[in-house]
Amino acid sequence: MTEGPLAKRSVTIAGHRTSLSLEPEFWQALKSLAKRDGRSLAATIAAIDKARGTQNLSSAVRVHVLRELMKAAGVSSAQA
Numbered sequence: 001m002t003e004g005p006l007a008k009r010s011v012t013i014a015g016h017r018t019s020l021s022l023e024p025e026f027w028q029a030l031k032s033l034a035k036r037d038g039r040s041l042a043a044t045i046a047a048i049d050k051a052r053g054t055q056n057l058s059s060a061v062r063v064h065v066l067r068e069l070m071k072a073a074g075v076s077s078a079q080a
Contacts, residue, residue, distance in 0.1 A: 013046040020045065020058055029065045 006021040022030070034044040045061065052060035067077065 011042050011045050013042065013049050018057065020061065022058055022061060026062055026065055029069065030061060033065065033068050 007024050007027055008019055008021045009027070010017055010019045012018075030044065031041055034041045037044065039047075045057075048060050048064045049057055055063070070077065
């Protein structure tokens with residue numbers, strides 16, 4: 001259950017500003033993953049952006065967060 005509406009934030013990735021809308025829970029999880037990895041939030045989003053292909057950036061971030069949390073819980077994507 002979401003705590004509130006989407007939160008829109010602007011970040012600079014690959015030298016340009018872009019905005020990203022995510023639920024507050026995804027922002028919090030993304031910040032935790034960035035801290036875990038010793039990277040800034042912008043660097044984490046830039047890495048996701050670089051690997052996303054044609055997927056929407058907000059969707060790519062959500063999928064990244066989900067996969068990382070599943071991996072930490074010992075759940076493979078094949079099990080899901």
